[in-house]
Amino acid sequence: MTTSLRFTHLPNFSLRASDPIEPSDIKSIRTYIAISAIFGLFNIAFPIIASGNQLPIQDIPFILLAPLCCAILPVFPRFSAIAYSGCWLTLIVARDVYISDMVFTNWLFHFLIGRFLPTYKAAAVHVVNGIAYAAATFTVYIDVTEKEITLLAIYLLSGILFIPAGAVTRNTERFWRNRAHITEQRLNAVRDDIATEMHDLVSYSMSQTVLRARLAAENETYPEKAREEFSALAGTGADALHELRLLLYALKRRSDNSSSSETTSLKPSHIVTSIHLVTRDLEDAGFEVNCHISEDIELSHAQTLTMSRVAREMGANIIRHGDTSAPVSFLLSRNKQRIQLLSTNAVSNDHIVPMPSSGTGIVSMQERLAALGGALMTSNEEGTWIASASIPVVETKGVEQ
Numbered sequence: 438m439t440t441s442l443r444f445t446h447l448p449n450f451s452l453r454a455s456d457p458i459e460p461s462d463i464k465s466i467r468t469y470i471a472i473s474a475i476f477g478l479f480n481i482a483f484p485i486i487a488s489g490n491q492l493p494i495q496d497i498p499f500i501l502l503a504p505l506c507c508a509i510l511p512v513f514p515r516f517s518a519i520a521y522s523g524c525w526l527t528l529i530v531a532r533d534v535y536i537s538d539m540v541f542t543n544w545l546f547h548f549l550i551g552r553f554l555p556t557y558k559a560a561a562v563h564v565v566n567g568i569a570y571a572a573a574t575f576t577v578y579i580d581v582t583e584k585e586i587t588l589l590a591i592y593l594l595s596g597i598l599f600i601p602a603g604a605v606t607r608n609t610e611r612f613w614r615n616r617a618h619i620t621e622q623r624l625n626a627v628r629d630d631i632a633t634e635m636h637d638l639v640s641y642s643m644s645q646t647v648l649r650a651r652l653a654a655e656n657e658t659y660p661e662k663a664r665e666e667f668s669a670l671a672g673t674g675a676d677a678l679h680e681l682r683l684l685l686y687a688l689k690r691r692s693d694n695s696s697s698s699e700t701t702s703l704k705p706s707h708i709v710t711s712i713h714l715v716t717r718d719l720e721d722a723g724f725e726v727n728c729h730i731s732e733d734i735e736l737s738h739a740q741t742l743t744m745s746r747v748a749r750e751m752g753a754n755i756i757r758h759g760d761t762s763a764p765v766s767f768l769l770s771r772n773k774q775r776i777q778l779l780s781t782n783a784v785s786n787d788h789i790v791p792m793p794s795s796g797t798g799i800v801s802m803q804e805r806l807a808a809l810g811g812a813l814m815t816s817n818e819e820g821t822w823i824a825s826a827s828i829p830v831v832e833t834k835g836v837e838q
């Protein structure tokens with residue numbers, strides 16, 4: 438008997454054929470591959486034990502290929518189903534081989550095609566293989582014994598039981614996946630509502646408080662002691678406002694990443710988020726900002742707080758003294774020894790009303806950086822203000838960011 442199997446193309450590396458697990462669900466893929474490996478071991482051990490450690494060489498290809506086809510079926514469902522069926526049809530018409538070579542893998546195969554193929558396709562595969570097996574049983578064997586009938590019944594029964602089990606598993610996984618997706622959407626909606634309310638109410642009120650404290654600190658009609666207190670209040674309020682904005686940004690960013698179709702989006706670190714907020718403030722103030730951030734930035738908690746405040750102070754100085762007609766650049770980079778935050782901007786000759794900042798200026802930035810072994814360098818080169826803050830690279834493994 439000669440059987441010709443034709444297919445016009447090999448399936449792509451995709452898990453979409455029957456809407457099984459998504460490509461990003463690596464854990465599920467590994468689970469099914471591990472199950473296939475376990476069944477493969479049983480499939481190898483059973484014929485060896487049954488033959489008294491004298492396994493015929495012609496049985497080896499079937500013993501090895503069957504579990505291999507099952508192992509790759511979660512990734513290539515259609516191709517693997519065709520390959521396994523070809524292996525099975527070859528086994529039932531070959532001479533001097535045992536049907537028991539694929540007994541255990543038949544159970545697994547029927548479950549997997551029920552799981553990874555549409556039910557009607559899985560049923561069609563089982564019907565074709567079952568008819569071929571029945572035809573071979575009554576044509577190849579001259580005297581059909583009770584043993585052959587039993588093996589045929591076991592094969593047919595395994596398909597009847599395990600294909601529906603696979604389909605139920607698929608539907609169950611889909612149900613819980615959809616339920617998790619709906620729950621995540623609801624959480625995202627709640628996050629958006631919280632972020633919007635906090636931004637519209639709390640953030641605006643704090644901004645006004647910081648601005649008034651800053652203006653009071655610069656009012657020369659007030660006593661020096663009162664101005665110092667207002668300056669400290671403005672700095673503390675600005676720090677609290679910045680932390681609040683970081684929280685709101687994280688809530689918004691998490692919702693955006695959850696609803697995005699991209700599966701490789703990276704969660705920004707605290708310092709990256711701070712720089713994004715600073716660049717947003719600059720853009721709102723009318724500046725064109727060019728920002729470049731290296732991907733290998735890792736900071737300790739103390740370094741993150743310091744560099745965030747430095748970035749915010751750089752942005753505040755640019756808003757106070759910068760020229761909106763010229764672009765502003767921010768660069769966060771690192772080498773083997775140091776991490777550097779560099780900002781450049783054109784200097785404006787127009788007086789601009791001071792905006793809320795940490796209130797301590799260049800001296801405060803120098804002190805904060807020096808406490809961590811860092812340094813601040815500033816220069817004015819032909820109307821371009823350059824500020825460079827650098828800190829040493831530290832080992833952050835196991836340190837909370």
